[in-house]
Amino acid sequence: MARIIGVANQKGGVGKTTTVANVGGALAETGERVLLIDLDPRGDLSSYFGVDASEAEATVYEGIFGEEPGLGDVVVQVGESGLRVAPADMDLAGAALLLGEMEFAQRQGVVRGAIAEVAEDYDFVLIDLAPGLELLSVAGLGAADEVIVPQQCSFLALHGLRQVEASITRLQEANPRLKVCGILLTMQDRRTVHHREVIAMVREGFGELVFKTVIPQTIRVQDAAIAHQPITEYDPRSEVAELYRAVVREVLERG
Ligand SMILES: Nc1ncnc2c1ncn2[C@@H]1O[C@H](COP(=O)(O)OP(=O)(O)OP(=O)(O)O)[C@@H](O)[C@H]1O
Numbered sequence: 001m002a003r004i005i006g007v008a009n010q011k012g013g014v015g016k017t018t019t020v021a022n023v024g025g026a027l028a029e030t031g032e033r034v035l036l037i038d039l040d041p042r043g044d045l046s047s048y049f050g051v052d053a054s055e056a057e058a059t060v061y062e063g064i065f066g067e068e069p070g071l072g073d074v075v076v077q078v079g080e081s082g083l084r085v086a087p088a089d090m091d092l093a094g095a096a097l098l099l100g101e102m103e104f105a106q107r108q109g110v111v112r113g114a115i116a117e118v119a120e121d122y123d124f125v126l127i128d129l130a131p132g133l134e135l136l137s138v139a140g141l142g143a144a145d146e147v148i149v150p151q152q153c154s155f156l157a158l159h160g161l162r163q164v165e166a167s168i169t170r171l172q173e174a175n176p177r178l179k180v181c182g183i184l185l186t187m188q189d190r191r192t193v194h195h196r197e198v199i200a201m202v203r204e205g206f207g208e209l210v211f212k213t214v215i216p217q218t219i220r221v222q223d224a225a226i227a228h229q230p231i232t233e234y235d236p237r238s239e240v241a242e243l244y245r246a247v248v249r250e251v252l253e254r255g
């Protein structure tokens with residue numbers, strides 16, 4: 001049975017999708033069977049890998065909310081390492097309406113049930129969530145056993161993480177299995193003292209929950225996205241590829 005990990009933060013643009021793509025890539029490189037699920041109607045993860053979900057016969061929307069096909073049938077292989085992606089597009093925005101009409105228990109169960117059907121084919125399922133805590137993201141975290149919280153190194157980091165902490169506590173009432181795998185600090189500008197101070201503050205506030213590895217801000221990460229590859233494939237010898245491998249070692253240790 002796979003470890004099912006949601007990658008979430010209420011705040012936008014903190015590196016959620018980048019984390020899913022690159023942690024996914026680094027996991028797949030070690031031989032783990034990895035499925036990445038795009039649970040964001042904007043389809044950013046799908047775009048990251050150059051998958052045009054609007055041209056696909058079926059997407060995550062049908063895979064989760066339709067009668068047929070199952071989530072396993074909408075999966076496409078990307079890259080060289082066997083990484084698989086379940087793509088999404090704007091159709092998934094309709095999920096919020098469907099979820100809104102459901103009873104709470106059914107709402108929590110529908111995403112979980114669809115993922116559970118495919119989970120035994122994988123070692124890891126990573127779910128890319130939209131920012132905010134819309135019904136779809138709440139249902140996505142209801143399906144997860146763990147959550148990775150990426151957080152940009154900015155002066156609002158600590159404040160943002162306190163909000164995430166409060167939300168996770170509330171989500172745990174509905175899904176008591178949910179635990180924090182780790183907080184991943186991203187986009188560190190190493191030239192600024194300020195970012196080092198932010199990192200120290202977050203470590204002081206959240207202790208062991210914070211991954212030892214911090215991802216720096218680097219154009220290589222964006223170049224990899226433009227090339228539709230995880231950094232470990234795009235530039236396997238780069239420092240940032242090595243850092244994502246280090247994150248993966250921490251994730252494996254925390255399993
Ligand atoms: N380490 C990094 N160095 C440089 N740029 C980065 C890094 N990580 C992410 N970015 C860039 O920052 C932007 C936001 O990242 P990303 O899309 O992963 O965030 P997100 O949290 O998924 O955003 P959203 O909330 O909109 O879904 C992207 O343009 C991405 O390429």
Ligand SMILES: [Mg+2]
Nearest residue numbers: 016017044129
């Ligand atoms: Mg995103």
